[in-house]
Amino acid sequence: MQTEEKNGVIIVVVAYVLWGFMPIYWKLLADVSSDEILISRVIWSFVFTLFVVLVGRNFKVLISDLKDLWNNQKAFWSLFLAAYLVTGNWFTYIYAVNSGYIVQTSLGYYINPLISVLLGIIFLKERLSKAQKLAVLIAAIGVIILTISYGEIPWISLILALTFAFYGLIKKSLTIDALRGLTIETLFVFPVALIYFGYLAWADKAAFFHSDTVIVLLLIFTGVATAVPLVLFAKGTKAMPLYMSGFFQYIAPTLMLLIGIFMYGEQFSKIEFISFSLIWLALILFTVSKIMEVRKNR
Template sequence: MLEKERQGVIWAMGAYLAWGVLPIYWKSIDHVQSDEILASRVLWAFIFTLLIVVLMKKTKILVVDIQTLWQNKKAFWSMFLASTLISVNWFLFIWAVNNNHMVSTSLGYYINPLISVLLGIIFLKERLSTAQKVAFVIATIGVIILTISYGSFPWLSFALAISFALYGLMKKIIPLDALRGLTIETLFIVPFALMYYMYLFISDRAVFFHDTIQTDLLLVLTGVATAVPLVLFAKGAQRIPLYMIGFLQYIAPTSMLFLGVIIYGETFTMIDFLSFSLIWLALILFTVSKVMEARLRKLELAKL
């Protein structure tokens, strides 16, 4: 492995491990309502990412990005939709973790790549190989078993998966640097976060400035917890092939599953294990097929 790729793997692994253990952070402030945590996350993520952009002397590029979006209404509204989707995803994630649904959260991020591919077929006219079709069938069987076991469809898992997959689709339409992209996304939502915080303070419901200094500090640092993994991921993604990201992305939901079952004592029955095993098998089939496709494409290009 080249030094550049090795560094990329380290950056990307750091990002996915950070995302995987992020539930510990949300658990540390579970006495704060999920809506206030979300407002804090949006506000402080915007401030923190903007500060990094300024320190990296990328302010002019950020202004150009915003001007370009403003001039292209389709891109502007796509970015606004992306901002809304990631906010919904963040809220669901925080709420799920702090209401002891970490296993459901991990399921959501396991099935997210499959939902992303499905969106690619619908909106980008992408095609599936035979192995990928088989993977979809196996994953569907796993979800059906879970649905029968729970007595209801796993809406939370699918809401997390679909919101993040749609967010990814929007980001594919508007390719932007990860850090500046997050700055602009939070810029769209930060006025709503500020208005909501004003409402919380007026109605005497705000925890910020009304609890311990530790809680205040943890709420402020939600911005750092949001931005740092994204910066690590951006650095990693620039240095490694897409198929490697395909393998590494399962670190996060696996870490969440481990935390939920082993650390926080959430229920994980044999039926859950069977369903997850089918989904894991589907993901292995899917990822291996994507790796084979990438290698064949590389060989074909080498022949030209």
């Protein structure tokens, strides 16, 4: 493996490990409402990414990106929709973690790649091999078993998987730098977040003004916690094959699952173990077949 590719692998693994441990960060903010954590994440992500753009002397490039997007109305409104999809994903994730559903968030991010596959078939006319079709079927059986055992549809998992899969589909069609793209995405949501934060402050409900220094700093650093893994991921994937980064994406939900069970004592019954085992089997089958397919094409 070449040095550049090795560095890419290390950077991507670090990004997924950071995402995997993120539930611990949100748990530290358990006394803050999910909506305030979300708007803090939007506001401080915009501030942080804009700061990095300014330090990197890329502000003119950012303005150029905005002009290009506005001249291509389809791309502009696609990114606008993507911004609100990922915001919905963030809110669901934060709410789930602080409500004791870390295992369900893990399931959502395991299901996400398989839903992305289905979206690729529907919207991008991509084709699957027999092994990949079997993998999707096995995963579907796992989700169905889990749904029956819960007695209700695992909405948190499905919302997380669907919003992020559609977000990924939209982003796939846009060619924009990850950091500047995130800056523009958070800019789209920033005014709404600022207005809502103003309402919380006016109603004297903003924890930001009534909490100790640690909580205030944690709220401010939600921007860093959001942007750093994304930038690392974008940088790392450029130096390694796509199928390889796909294989590493299961690090994050696996860590979430282990954290939910062993750190926060969430339930993980035999039925859940069987369901997750089917999904793991499907993911291994899908990933291996994809690697073999890439090597064959080479």
